[in-house]
Amino acid sequence: MPTPNPLPSFRHRALSLSTLNVPRRYHIPIILLRALSLIPSLFGLFRNIGCAWRVPLRDAGGAIVLRSTESDYWVATLWCMLAGYWSWILTTSMMRRWLYHYELSNAIVRLVTLTAINWSISAFINSHYGPDAPIWTWMTICFILLVSNVLKIVLASSPKYNRKVEDVQEPRINHKSTVVKVLILPLFVVILLTMFSSMIQIDRLRYTSSQLMKQEFKLSTSTDLADFGQSAVKVMVVVLSSWTPKGFEKRQVFRNTTLKLMPGNTDRIAFTYRFILGEAPSAKASSLMGPSITRENDIYNDILIVPSSDLYNDLSRKVYKALEWTNDYNFDFLVKTDDDIFVRWDTISQELATLGPQRFYWRGLGYWNIPPIKNSENKNAAFDYQLPMFPPFTAGALYILSKDVVNAIVGTPGPRLYTKNEDQNLGIWLFPYNVKPIHDRRIQQADVCEDDMIAKHFGDSYEIGGSMYDMLNNIENNKRLCSGFKTNLCALCYPCRGKANHWKDWNFDCDETKGVTLLHQPEMTLVTETVKQVKDKTEVSVLGKNDDWIVKGLLTQLTSTYSETDNWHLLHWVCWTTDPSTFTDRHWRTLELIWIHQPRAVVFMLTTTLPDSFFEEYKRNGYNIHVVRFSKDLLLNYRWYLGPDSHSWLTDWDKWEKGPYFFSHLTDYMRYLLIYKYGGTYMDMDALWIRSPPDDNLEFIGADYATLKSDADWTLDTDGMYLAPGVMRFRKGWTAFKDIAEAAFSPSYNPACFNCVGPRAITIYVKHNRKSMEAAGFTIVPNNVLYPVNYVEVHRLLESDALAEHELRYNIMVKSWSIHLFGKMTNHLPVQSGSVVDLVFKKFDLDIPHTDTTTHNIISSTRQMQTPFTLVGPKNYIYRTSSASDKLGIPISDSLQQIPGTFQGLDVIYVRGGPAKSRLVSIKLSVTSGKLRIGAAHGSDFAESTLELREVTKKDVNALLNSIMYTPSTILAANGGRDSLQIAIEYGDDAEHISASIEVKIYVSEVDGATF
Structure with a gap:
């Protein structure tokens, strides 16, 4: 082998x-x-x-193909x-x-x-x-x-x-x-x-729709809800309808008209829709309409029956059940509308595809400060809602929600409040999450017609002269949307020139950002609840009866339209009691510094001397400033006193006017009165803001230190700390200010004592009531926040100094919000070139021309009324990913720190010079790695976006720029690194076209140390 x-x-x-x-x-x-x-x-x-x-x-409702x-x-x-x-x-x-x-x-x-x-x-x-x-x-x-x-x-x-x-x-x-x-x-x-x-899974697939209707329905759809394919933007549409024969007809019209504008699914956007019905309202309705709805759904497969009553009074529960059903599916936006609304799906699809997926997105026709209707004859009366105002809400004709907003509504277990009106109920559900609606006037519930509408209501009577078929025909033939319709009626928030009516005739007012509110509130009560006997209830304001306008739409004798809102901090009060010739450039700049850091601020100039037209140039640029004249007679007529003692003091005005410090004491009196009655920020005209306080809800007063030993008997502590009321901000109703004023201007008032009614009076009061006041929110900020340099040394801030920039950037800016110049010590001193104050004025300058009150020369960068357009912003910005450590040694330090990602202080972004108004402004924002957000109004993150503003002022542009917030990417937040922010602005109208741009280099890093 x-x-x-x-x-x-x-x-x-x-x-x-x-x-x-x-x-x-x-x-x-x-x-x-x-x-x-x-x-x-x-x-x-x-x-x-x-x-x-x-x-x-x-x-679980059975209305889909499995x-x-x-x-x-x-x-x-x-x-x-x-x-x-x-x-x-x-x-x-x-x-x-x-x-x-x-x-x-x-x-x-x-x-x-x-x-x-x-x-x-x-x-x-x-x-x-x-x-x-x-x-x-x-x-x-x-x-x-x-x-x-x-x-x-x-x-x-x-x-x-x-x-x-x-x-x-x-x-x-x-x-x-x-x-x-x-x-x-x-x-x-x-x-x-x-x-x-x-x-x-079999247990989850037990359908309920047929049991609700006691019919055997085949509820399915031609569009797969579980998978929209590879579309970038997925849109779920729910259309509220009803069991009635009229509801059946409306669904047919809806399918044959507006639904034809809904685009087919593409790689950019995909739509799916449902008509939402509740349970059969009665056995008669079930036997009458049940077979018809069954046949209808066999044909179209687009009806969803939710476990809720179909009656009008249960619309809120019906909408909630619809939202609950949608929350189990994968989509980016939910659009809710009604079966009698003509919707421009073609326009909406383009806008949503361009917008892309968003977070905390809520768009619709916005309403705010709307009280419940208590008239039983009105079908929208809401007797089941006890608070005086509804939270902001959107019209039920059409609103758009992002998926996370839907999940916030239905994804959290717990009881739900169901009011009669589903649109107002949506605002109630979202109020705890602080999600604010984006106002879109193109959505209308009234029978009016405007060519740019995206949602148009059609009543049963066709009062405007056409039907949904006519409107579709206009679109298909490239005609104006409202061609052939009656357009003599003005839609809410639209210009009404040449129209037969104005929405103000219906007692409505409109804000471009918030939306619709009431022009005159019906006997509206604005009060502040007592907080541990530290805050008072103020007198009830009933417009037209016990209260009259001082500044129409803003200020009455008893309250203001801001005092009881979240925007109370925007109120700013200043006083001027000397001749207009003493109003120098530094005082103009004091006002500008307010708007540089808070463009939306409302400034009331309380004065005995300035004319009403004194600030017209600032008003033309959109800034909100109002001259409020006051005198003995006016104060008494306005009932601007806090009790019998202050009333007596005002009555004896002529007697006290001869005193050496009368006008100083008068401004002290006004600060107590205004803060108590209205709330907001009171500031002296020598307080220079260099950044905005980061917490809008913080109520504060500044501390300083006395240098005279004789003052030790009334200061807060043995170190000589006292309260300086030169800058303070509080909500209305603090009992302290009424008590201080009544005590300071009592029969024991001494006209020859300079600080007896000012720092001394408020410090002594707080010294005896500090614990209860701080428990109620009274905050004393350290002296370096509002008074970084003592009055004895403040003169050096106006003197030329080679180290001025270092002093400002690394000493003052990192610890302070404001620089107080102590006018009595510095009014006679010039602002020298190269000084700290000079640098502040150069850095923060709106360059709005105004006329010198003495020489009558034009004060501006060009010494002319025309000034160059400039976009101002930092070259470098440091984003600190960790909270700064507390070097102040007080528990409020978190409230003093700058919010990460905001552009404040030397990092503020704004436009200066250029035109006061523009018909069209385009703002392009982009960031290389992180995300941007435009404050809370839009509430959505983006890497790149172009915003168009129409008919806007400089204030409007700066308000938007001031609200920019930056968030680094996850990698940068974890490891640090660099990013880049680009901002480009174009002003374009028939008269001129100008542009400006900046690039901000962003450095993301961890830091130690307290900076605010």
Whole structure:
């Protein structure tokens, strides 16, 4: 017998599943070839996990075609893992056998061929079943692999298959044990988990719609709600309808008209919609309309029955149930409308596709400060809502919500308040989350017509001369939207020139940002509740009866339109009691500094001397400043006194006027009165703001330190700290200011004592009541916040200094909000070039021309009325990702720190010079890595956006720029690094076209130390 050729040395050792037994240089290639068998399973694994996270649970209302759900994809993931395991076993076993029986090159060829077959079969089965049958796909692949492994084991046990040379024996395995451990046991576990998951899903698939209607409805849809495909923006539309015959007709009209404008699904945007009905309101309605609705849904498959009453009084619950149903699906925006609204879906689709997915997005026709209707004859009367005002809400004609807003409404367990009107109820539901609506006047519920509307209500009488069919015909024939319709009526918030009416005739007023409110509130009561006997209830204001306007729309004798709102901090009070000739450039700049850091500030100039037109140039630029004249007679007529003692003091004005400090005492009196009656910020005309306080709700007064030993008997502590009322901000109603004024201007009033009615009076009062006042929110900020330099040394801030920039940037700016110049000490001193104050004036300058009160020269950068347009902003901005440490040693330090991502202080962004108004302003914002947000009004993050403002003033532009907030990317926040912010502004109208741009380099870093 011939001697067989010896086998290569690497075959001499027994082979095991974990041993390759090939030369070392072939280890990595063999491992990679072996691992390729896992690629189809890994691909399926990642795809199914991704789909499981994106797809919601199947509908419990029954109004969809059943598609793969989250549970389906998780089960498919189990089968993927089993397929990967069996594929690995098959490949390893065949590789073992081929390496034993064949040369290495031949074994590798067979291994590659097996992998290619595995991939091809997996790809074919995936394409055959499609993406919506993941379980069937991977069960089939597992079945093929199971058969392959069984055949391999059967053939391996065959003597013919195992024929070998005599002196070499291949290692054998226990086939029974292999079948149990490798095939049967894993298969049993996966089948058991699949059955368990199926039982849970079957329980979730119990439909309720047919039970609600006691009819057998087939509720489905032509659009897959569980998967919008690969569209960038997914939009869910719910259309409120009803069981009535009229509701049936409206749905038909809606489908035949406005629904035809809904675009088909593309890679940019995808729509799906439902008509929302409640339960049959009665057995009669069920028998009358049930068959019709059944046939209707068989045709269109677009009706959803929610478990709620269909009656008008239960609209809020009906809408809530609809939102609850939608929350289980994957979408970016939800649009709610009614079946009698003509909607420009073509316009909305373009806008949403351009906008892209948003966070905390709520758009509609905004309403604010609307009291509940208490007239029983009005169908919208809301007797079930007890508070005096509804939170901001949007008209129910159409509103748009982002997915996270819908989830905020229905995703949190707990009781819900259901008022009669669903639009107002939406505002109530969202009020705790501080989500504010974006006002869009193009949505109208009244029977009016404007060509740019995106939602137009059609009443039953067609009072404006046309139907939804006519409006669709206009669009299809490229006509104006309102062509052929009556357009003599003015829509809410639209210009009413040439129209037969004005919305103000209906007692409405409009704000471009907030939306619609009432022009005259019906006997509105504005009070402040008592807080631990520290705050008073103020006198009830009933306009037209016990209260009259001082500044129409803003200020009455008893209250202001800001005092009881979240914008109370915007109120600023200043006084001027000397001749207009003493109003110098530094005083103009004091006012500008307010608006640089808070463009929306409302300034009331209380004066005995300045004319009403004194600040016209600032008004022309949009800034809100009003001259309020006062005198003895006017104060008494306004009832601007706080009690009998202050009333007596005002009555004796002529007597006290002869005193050496009368006008100083008069301004002290006014600060107590104004803060008590109206709230807001009172400031002296020598207080220079260099940043805005970061917390709008903080109520504060500044502290300073006395230098005279004789003052120690009335200061707050042994260090000589006293309260300086030169700058203070509080809500209205603090009892302290009334008590201080009554005590200071009592019969014991001393006209020859300079500070007796000012710092001394308020410090002594707080010294005896400090604990209870601080518990109620009274905050004393450290002296460096409002008075960084003592009155003895303040003169050096006006003197030229080579280190002035270092002093301002690294000493004052990091610790202060304001620089107080102590006018009595510095009014006679010039502001020298290169001084700290000079740098402040150069950095913060609106460059609004005004006339010098003495020389009558024009004060501006060009000494003319025309000034260059400039966009001002920092070259570098440091974003501090961690809270600064508290170096102040007081518990309020968090309220003093600058909010990360805001551009305040030396980082403030604003425009100076240029035109006061513009018909069109375009602002382009972009950031390289992080995200931007335009304050709380829009409340959505973006990396790039272009904002267009129409008919705006400089104030409007600066208000937007002032609200920019930056957030770094996750990587930058964790590791630090650089980013870049670009801002470009274009002013364009018929008269001129100007532009400006800046780039801000952003450095994200962790810092230690307190900066605010």
